[in-house]
Amino acid sequence: MAAVTDSYTVTAGGRLRARLARSEAARGLALVSPTFLYALLLLLAPILVIVAFSFWTQDYLDIDRTATLANYREAWTDPLYRILMFRSLGVSALVTLITVLLAYPMAYYLSFHLGQRKALWLFLITIPFWTSYLLRVFAWKIILGYNGAINASLMELGLIAQPMEFLLYNVNSVVITLAHAWAPFAILPIFVSLEKIDRSLLEAATDLGDGPIRRFLRITLPLSLPGVVAAALIVFIPTVGDYVTPRLVGGKDGLMIANMVQFGKANNWPLGAALAVSTMVVVTAASLMFVVLAKQLTARFR
Amino acid sequence: MAKIRPLGIYAFLYLAFLYVPVLFLPIFSFNDSAIVAFPLKGITTQWYANLWSDDAMQGALWNSLKVAVASSLVATVLGICGARALTRYRFPGKAGIAALIMLPLVLPEIIIAISLLVVLLQLGFSLSLFSVTLGHILMSVPFSIAVLSSSFEGFDRSLEEASLDLGEGPAATFFRVTLPIVAPGILSSLLITFTISLDEFIVAFFLSGTEPTLPIYIWSQLRFTAKLPNVLALGSLLLLASFLLLSVAEVMRRRAVRRAGAGTSGGFL
Numbered sequence: 163m164a165a166v167t168d169s170y171t172v173t174a175g176g177r178l179r180a181r182l183a184r185s186e187a188a189r190g191l192a193l194v195s196p197t198f199l200y201a202l203l204l205l206l207a208p209i210l211v212i213v214a215f216s217f218w219t220q221d222y223l224d225i226d227r228t229a230t231l232a233n234y235r236e237a238w239t240d241p242l243y244r245i246l247m248f249r250s251l252g253v254s255a256l257v258t259l260i261t262v263l264l265a266y267p268m269a270y271y272l273s274f275h276l277g278q279r280k281a282l283w284l285f286l287i288t289i290p291f292w293t294s295y296l297l298r299v300f301a302w303k304i305i306l307g308y309n310g311a312i313n314a315s316l317m318e319l320g321l322i323a324q325p326m327e328f329l330l331y332n333v334n335s336v337v338i339t340l341a342h343a344w345a346p347f348a349i350l351p352i353f354v355s356l357e358k359i360d361r362s363l364l365e366a367a368t369d370l371g372d373g374p375i376r377r378f379l380r381i382t383l384p385l386s387l388p389g390v391v392a393a394a395l396i397v398f399i400p401t402v403g404d405y406v407t408p409r410l411v412g413g414k415d416g417l418m419i420a421n422m423v424q425f426g427k428a429n430n431w432p433l434g435a436a437l438a439v440s441t442m443v444v445v446t447a448a449s450l451m452f453v454v455l456a457k458q459l460t461a462r463f464r
Numbered sequence: 465m466a467k468i469r470p471l472g473i474y475a476f477l478y479l480a481f482l483y484v485p486v487l488f489l490p491i492f493s494f495n496d497s498a499i500v501a502f503p504l505k506g507i508t509t510q511w512y513a514n515l516w517s518d519d520a521m522q523g524a525l526w527n528s529l530k531v532a533v534a535s536s537l538v539a540t541v542l543g544i545c546g547a548r549a550l551t552r553y554r555f556p557g558k559a560g561i562a563a564l565i566m567l568p569l570v571l572p573e574i575i576i577a578i579s580l581l582v583v584l585l586q587l588g589f590s591l592s593l594f595s596v597t598l599g600h601i602l603m604s605v606p607f608s609i610a611v612l613s614s615s616f617e618g619f620d621r622s623l624e625e626a627s628l629d630l631g632e633g634p635a636a637t638f639f640r641v642t643l644p645i646v647a648p649g650i651l652s653s654l655l656i657t658f659t660i661s662l663d664e665f666i667v668a669f670f671l672s673g674t675e676p677t678l679p680i681y682i683w684s685q686l687r688f689t690a691k692l693p694n695v696l697a698l699g700s701l702l703l704l705a706s707f708l709l710l711s712v713a714e715v716m717r718r719r720a721v722r723r724a725g726a727g728t729s730g731g732f733l
Contacts, residue, residue, distance in 0.1 A: 190553025194561055197546035197605060199566045204602050215582060254668055264478065271475040285589040286479060290486040292656070294678050297699045299685065303484030304492075304500045311488070311500050345482055364550075396570065403572025420574045426496035431582060438575055439574055462723035 173450065180221025181373050215435035225432070233436035243422060243437060250418040250441075251448060253333060254401040256392050257340040265348035265393060270382075270383070272349070273356035284353070299410045302339040306330040306411065331413025339384045344400075348393040356382070391456045395449055402445045491673060498691065501659065502677060512698035521566075521698060526680035528662055531593050531677060535600035536658035541655055542601065543608025544646075545638040550609065551616040569606045579671035584671070591673035599667035604657035615649030615720035649720035655713035659706050695720055 217229045230351060235239065237243050290298070292295055304328040305311045313325035359382060367377040405420040423438045468644070476659045496506035511659075515521055551564055568576060580599050589595060623645070627637040667677040672680060682698060 186553050187555040190549050190555035190558070193543075193545050193553065194549035194555070194565075197542040197549075197565055197609075198561050200542055200568070200601070200605070202600060204578070204580065205565060205567060208583040209575070211583050211586070212575075212579045267471060267474055268478050271471050275471065281718075283475075283479075286484065289710055289714075290482055292659060292710045293486060293664075294665070294679060294699070295705050296665040296682060297489060297703060298661070300682070300695075300699065301488045304692070305485065306490060309473065309499065311492075314499060340479065342485070345478075398571050399570050403574050405572075405574045419687045420572060423574055424577055434578065435582070438578055441572075442575065 173225070176433050202305075205440045212278045213439055215432050216439045218293055218432045220430055220432050234440065236433060237436045243419070244418045246417060246422055247441070247444065249333070250402050251444065253336055253340070253416075254398050256402050257344065260337065260341045261344050261348045261397050262352075262390060262393050264344060266352055266386075266390070269349050269352035269356055272353050274277045284350075287349055287366065288346050291343070295343065296406055298343060299339055302332065302335065302342070306335050306338070330411055331382060332410070332415050335411040335413075335420075336407055336416045339411050340401050340404065343407070346396045347396045351392040351396060353391040355386045355392075357392050359385045387456065387460050392454065394452065394456075398452070399445055400450060403441060427435050481602040486526065489696050490501075490700040491657065492565060493693070493700040495693070498693055500696075502552070509691040512701075514694050515697055518694070521678075521681060521694075524676045524678045527672075527675050528592055528678040531597050531600060531668075532658045532661035534602055535597045535661045536654050538597075539601045539604035539608050540612075540650060540653045542605050543612050544658075546605065547609045547612035547616050551613050551619070552621070566606045567605045569668065572579040573603070573666040574670075577667045580667070581670045591671055593671075593672065593675050593677075595671040596668045596677065597661075599671050600664055603664065603667060604652040605659050607660060608653040611653045612649050612718055614721070615646050615652075615715065621646065644721050646720065648716040648723065652716035652720060654715070655709045657729050659709045659713075663702070663706060 215225075216233055217231070219226045219228070219230055219232060268287075272280060272287075276283055302309070307313070308325050308327065308330060310330065312329060313322070316322045317325065361387075363381055364377060367381050372380065402418075403420045404418065408416050408421055410417040419437065419441050423434050423441070472559060491504070492500050493511055494507050495504045495509070496507065497504075516629065535616075546565055550558070575597065580595070580602075584591065584719045586597050623641055624637055627641045628634070632640065639660040664677075668677045668680055669683065676684065676700075682695055682702075
């Protein structure tokens, strides 16, 4: 660091700064490189390998590296995979809708009614979700289960004679569990977008004679739409590929596409890879469509 | 005040709903019955006592701690590099690099798990706690960067420059100026990444060989109805540990933001 010795002169600060700016790009790149390389080697490279695998075939244990679309043909024509893919998309869309609808009033309350206690509430909302996902899903399993808390309690009280079977091992239980698990991921982006709204706009609307509902529909809601869109994507993308919830509470009718990506029995990695890649492509396409739709909707609001 | 009441009630109910499963495990972990149902049958600490004599559980706990310590340390070091570079420097390709590093936040965990699994097996690595650690580091780095960014963002560059101007070397500047300001953020990152690793299931499920971590042990016990109360007790302890670690992490993160924020005015302007 020769710059340090230079800096005794009066203009030192300025020269140091100029020197820093010149080497800024190099220093920034050097500093980010360990983290970047790690992600490159353990995230991007493996994903590319998976993509490559999806075009190969497997004969028992040997991998045949001739490029083929056979895996995709199977992944897209086999009714089982098609059902699971559509179910995954449907369940995730439903979960997203429910979660965002439930989260909006909460985020609104946080942003507009809490004042000093905002930080505490945010902390209270987020903290359960840092705890083990597996345990939370498991908790829903014993709440909703055949011999679970709801059924056993109702039977104990004599309100029902037999356990209600519709509670667990179907799509409903998957939706409930996921809508619960992803709640804060929907609340936080909406909250942030509500926080950004200039409160004087609301005063202006009131001064100009808008009632609370009209004011909400014309100002608050349109301005918070980016947060709603972000919330929807943050919930939708990971839930399509969720593995634990369908396995634990989904039963046969609640299985989703992620449960098929791993091929324990057939151990057919290329087919699993094709399913994984297909899922990523479908999710990305669905998300992009949603963003485009949301943009048009927002444009109409203005 | 009367006008906001319905929304307030809704918010309280929603918050209660969010806490149902988290409170459920501890309540029933003290229930003196192997059947999970209200009304409670009586209070017992038997299920907790059972854990003491469970060697398989203790082995899994030990595995989890090893993985969590290693992955939180490495993830935080990588997080420091990443957060510092992304908040302080401008360089070509920054947006793309940031997107790749933060990608695990939105990528389904199963994709991370499967792709790492395939590559490691193809390269001839055998699955072990080491491969789990590699996966956990990857998943933890974005969280570390998110936590650290908030303490680096408000960081007043002129404090470091002042130290350099006053004749301190880069090393002394780092230890006497930079580190004390960002230390709470680093501690917060360590605690959060530690907790993530401790609780993580999917990646560990696919990448651990014969050595289970705690969540995998819990998963393996879920099949046995008779073991359910023990799992409840173990789960409650794990929840408690997460709560404590995260509360400390949050206090530290706020302190970090306050320290960095105190000098924001001036520096950049």
